Amino acid sequence: MKKLATLLPLAALSASLFAPLAAHAETGAVKHPAWTRSSNIYEVNLRQYSKEGTLNAFAATLPRLKQMGVDIVWLMPVHPIGKKNHKGTLGSYYAVQDYSAVNPDYGSMDDLRKLVKQAHALGMHVILDWVGNHTAWDHPWATQHPDWYKKNDKGEIYSVTFKNEAGEMEEWTDVIGLDYGNKELWKGMTEAMAYWVREAGIDGFRCDAAGLVPTEFWNQARAQLDKIKPVFMLAEWNEPALHDKAFDASYDWPLSEIMKKIAKGQAGAAELKAYLANPPKAYPRDAYRLQFTNNHDLNSWQGTDKDLYGPAYGAMAVLSYTLPGIPLIYNGQEARLEKKLEFFEKDPIDWKSYELEGFYAGLNQLKKENPALWNGASGGAVQLLDVGNEQLFAFKRQQGKNSVRVIVNPTATLQKYKLAGDEGQAVLKPWRWRIIVPE
Numbered sequence: 001m002k003k004l005a006t007l008l009p010l011a012a013l014s015a016s017l018f019a020p021l022a023a024h025a026e027t028g029a030v031k032h033p034a035w036t037r038s039s040n041i042y043e044v045n046l047r048q049y050s051k052e053g054t055l056n057a058f059a060a061t062l063p064r065l066k067q068m069g070v071d072i073v074w075l076m077p078v079h080p081i082g083k084k085n086h087k088g089t090l091g092s093y094y095a096v097q098d099y100s101a102v103n104p105d106y107g108s109m110d111d112l113r114k115l116v117k118q119a120h121a122l123g124m125h126v127i128l129d130w131v132g133n134h135t136a137w138d139h140p141w142a143t144q145h146p147d148w149y150k151k152n153d154k155g156e157i158y159s160v161t162f163k164n165e166a167g168e169m170e171e172w173t174d175v176i177g178l179d180y181g182n183k184e185l186w187k188g189m190t191e192a193m194a195y196w197v198r199e200a201g202i203d204g205f206r207c208d209a210a211g212l213v214p215t216e217f218w219n220q221a222r223a224q225l226d227k228i229k230p231v232f233m234l235a236e237w238n239e240p241a242l243h244d245k246a247f248d249a250s251y252d253w254p255l256s257e258i259m260k261k262i263a264k265g266q267a268g269a270a271e272l273k274a275y276l277a278n279p280p281k282a283y284p285r286d287a288y289r290l291q292f293t294n295n296h297d298l299n300s301w302q303g304t305d306k307d308l309y310g311p312a313y314g315a316m317a318v319l320s321y322t323l324p325g326i327p328l329i330y331n332g333q334e335a336r337l338e339k340k341l342e343f344f345e346k347d348p349i350d351w352k353s354y355e356l357e358g359f360y361a362g363l364n365q366l367k368k369e370n371p372a373l374w375n376g377a378s379g380g381a382v383q384l385l386d387v388g389n390e391q392l393f394a395f396k397r398q399q400g401k402n403s404v405r406v407i408v409n410p411t412a413t414l415q416k417y418k419l420a421g422d423e424g425q426a427v428l429k430p431w432r433w434r435i436i437v438p439e
Contacts, residue, residue, distance in 0.1 A: 030222070032248050032286070033203075033230040035125060037378045038368045039071035040321075041234070041328045045296055046076060046106050047090065048341045049331055051348050055107040059115040066122045068334065068357055069364025072232065073119055074206050076296060077129045078102050078112065082136020085159075085174045088344020093129070094208055095136040095174045099192040109200065116201040125203040127232060128196055132189055133212040134160045134175040141188070142176065148185040150177040162212055180214045190221045197228045204232035210247070211237035218246035234290060240283045249288035249326050254280055256292060259319065262410045263312035269393040269410055272319075276382055276395075286377040291325035293317050294333060300343045305333060307340075314359070315408050315431045321363040322397070322406045322435065324382065326375045334360050370437060372397040372404045380404075387417035392428065394419070405436040 042065060050057035055078070065073070080103045081091040090105075102109050116126045135141060141148055142157065149157045160172040178185055196202040204225075210218065218233075222245060225231045235247040242250055258275055261267035283289065292298075293316050294305055305313045321327045330337075332349040334357040341347050367373045372380040380397035387394045387407060392415050394407040409415045409428035416425045419436075428434065 030233075030243060030245060030248055030286075031226075031230070032288070032376065033232055036072070036232050036248060036288070036326070036375060038371075038374045039125075039326060040069070040364055040367065041072045041074050041127075041290070041326060042070040043074045043295055043328060043330045044076060045093075045331055045341065046078065047093070047346065048348050053105060053346065053348070055102075055111040055115050059111075059118055062115075062118055062122055062124065064354075064357075066124060068361045069368065070329070071124060071364075072203075073124060073126045074234070074328075075126065075128055077131060077208075078106055080104070082138050082174065084137035086136070087174050088342075090344055090346065092174055092344060094131050094134075096131050097136045097139055099135075099139075099189075100195055112200050116203075120201065125232070126201075127204040127206055127234065128202050129208060130193060130205040131208045132178070132217075133209045134172070134177045136174065137176055139176075145184070145188070148178055148182050148188070150179045162209075178213075180217055186217055186220065189217070190224050193221060194225060194228060197225055197231065203229075204234070204248075206234040206236065207247070208236050210235035210242060210250075211239050215239075215241055215244075215246065218242065219244070222246045238281065240281050240287070243284050243287040249290050250283075252289035252291055252325055255289070255323070255325075256298075259293065259316045260308055263309040263316060265412065267410075269391055272393050272410070273384060276323075276384070288375045289325040290328055291320040291323060292328040292330070293320055294330045294337075295328060296330065296341075296343075299330060299332075299337070300341055303340060304338055305336070306338060311412075312410070312431045315410060315433050317359070317363070318406070318433050318435070319393075319408060321367055322373060322404065324375075324379060324397075327363070327367070329360055366404075366435070366437075370402055370404050371399040372402045374399065385419070387419055389415055389417045391415050392417050403438060406433065407435075408433045 044058060046058060047053045077093040077096060079099060080097040080101050082095040082097040086095060102112055119126050146157065152158050157176050160175050160177045162170055164170050193205065222233060233247045235242045235250040238251055238253050255275060258267055258271050302308060309316050334354055335351050336355045337349060371378065380399040383396045385394040385396055391411050392407055393410055396403060396405045407417065407428065409430060409432050412430045414430060415428050417428065418425050
């Protein structure tokens with residue numbers, strides 16, 4: 001058996017040693033780019049990534065990310081930010097003032113082109129955050145094409161209001177909603193997206209609030225983008241229909257919530273098993289689900305890894321890499337980011353050390369070297385294992401001759417177990433895990 005201690009150094013997180021969800025629907029129609037099959041994603045908050053907050057400053061770190069095993073770089077919105085009704089000092093990245101320009105605070109279009117070219121030379125790919133549901137109040141479309149926007153009973157354009165997945169009404173006062181009932185908007189938005197693929201070499205998009213835009217729009221946009229080159233599309237939403245013709249990946253919010261509850265002692269192995277056996281929605285077998293312990297929304301509005309998971313963080317990160325899905329690293333996690341980054345102000349990450357860089361490098365290597373852990377139908381289905389202790393979460397994933405067994409202790413107490421092939425009982429300390437890969 002291959003011992004993964006050499007692959008996954010994690011001195012400060014508890015660990016001993018180091019399977020997609022069961023299929024509930026047929027494979028969707030989206031054809032994934034071949035380079036996504038074993039990939040991970042690294043999210044970049046340009047404003048906070050460096051003191052300079054520029055594309056060039058980030059590009060200088062691409063060799064480090066390559067060494068860590070990063071495959072896909074997701075750049076949060078690079079566009080100019082609206083001035084009218086903007087929030088805070090700098091405004092929200094998601095209040096886009098111009099779909100066809102780069103925010104001068106970040107650099108230029110040439111800087112972006114060079115970044116993408118450098119990433120490609122390193123064997124990496126780059127996707128842009130795309131905000132298709134709304135624009136800033138002072139976007140040119142608001143005056144050039146006012147009929148592309150939603151209006152109230154008085155015929156006035158108004159700020160975005162919507163019902164979130166919790167059924168609560170939200171209002172974003174710095175942005176105005178686009179009206180997809182106007183098919184001319186479809187043409188304009190699709191061309192805006194295609195521009196970045198053609199002119200900057202972008203490899204795809206992470207689409208903000210994707211479920212607030214008609215799925216039919218995304219379907220036709222994907223078809224047009226794929227004519228330029230095969231793209232990767234990530235939906236910030238939790239809806240199976242998005243995978244049929246538009247998106248490769250979508251957020252696995254339900255699993256994220258379970259992991260946060262586990263860390264607080266409000267859930268455990270039973271909830272993980274129940275979710276795997278009977279997920280609330282049936283996804284295509286080849287759908288990629290985005291697995292994450294943090295991202296820009298969680299970090300800024302809910303808390304750091306320490307806040308959300310405490311000593312359970314390492315175990316939850318392991319689950320995000322070994323359960324079915326495409327894993328995400330948010331910038332700074334490899335440096336044990338210990339603050340909630342401001343969303344509307346300058347608040348750079350403190351890169352005083354890269355304490356967990358080896359941990360993530362090991363997880364990335366584990367995933368890439370083991371087809372059982374690959375994304376979608378390329379990976380193996382989860383097979384639960386009986387280890388004689390219901391408090392432990394144990395499973396196997398197998399693809400062809402490759403298999404990976406994972407045992408996680410999602411509790412704050414020491415747990416004993418017996419794994420087939422082991423002599424006698426073994427123990428896992430609180431929040432520790434074991435991963436076994438046969439030679």
